[in-house]
Amino acid sequence: MRRLLLLLLLLLPVVLLNKGCGAFYLAGGMAQSFEYQKRIEVLARYEGLEHKTVAVVVDTDLGILHQYPTLPEMVSSGVGGLIAREVSGARVRTPANVREWQFSTPRWNAVPYSDMLKALQVERIVLIDIHTFRLTPPGNRWIWEGECTATVGIIEDDGHSPDEFMDAYHVTARFPTVNQLDRDSSTAQIIETGLLTEFMKQTAWMFYPHLAPKYPDRYKPEVDQTP
Structure with a gap:
């Protein structure tokens, strides 16, 4: 031998x-x-959800809501689930309860933040305002190029000003990272699921230590969909 x-x-x-x-x-x-494809440990950008009651509230415009009617509930459920699982002591309101309050409150997104906290009976609100959710580039439906952009604001009941964001972050998620992926190479469902997963992951990552791509511009999320 x-x-x-x-x-x-x-x-x-x-x-x-x-x-x-x-x-x-x-x-x-x-x-x-x-x-x-290597990933490195990254610390939380905001640690104020630990041992707090939390509501994840999602807002978007009517155009996006018309195309993707379940998007707010899926984002709220996904991000809230990761926070409940990964953030120490965080107690997250169920997406169904949050959506019920939104539906029963006319112009809920114009309600002062301090009143939102009281209505939802929580100490923290993660307010996700989705600006863009598309699967193809503008004017070209023959190529898959998913992108989701949003502002994520944090509302605190014990902050200096409960009617203002304590912190706000911009999130941009893209899926897939393959350039010029033609329409026959995938399906709308696969691209939508991949984009949604990537966006929820990047949003939730802000609140707990996690493994993130060492080279974000070169990383292929379609190879690794681990939350």
Whole structure:
């Protein structure tokens, strides 16, 4: 057995030499791709949800709501679920209760934030205002290029001004990262699910330590959909 291993080790340089530089380029490309998929630990940007009652409230314009009527509830459920699972001591109001309050409150998005806190009976509100949710680039329905953008504001009951955001962040999620992916290569359902997953993940990540791509511009979320 030892002789066989020794023989293989001796022959390996010869095989690589006979194959030319192609083998080295292949190995280099694989190593680079692996490097681009690496993830590093990132701390929470906002830690004020720990041991607090929380409501995740989602708003969007009528155009997006007409195309994707379940989007607010799915985002609220997904982000709220990750917060409840990952943030120590956080108690999250159910999406159904939040949506019921929204439906029963005329012009709820014009209600002062302090009144929202009282109505929902929580100490923190994560208000997600979705500006963009599209699966293809503007004017080109033949290419998949999903993008979701939003402002995420934090409302605190014990902040300096409960009627203003304590903090606000901009989130941009894209799926897939493959350039010029033609329409026949995937389906609307796959792209929508991937984009939604990526957006919910990036939004929830702001509230707890997590593993994030080392190279965000090179990372392929379609390869790794781990929350």
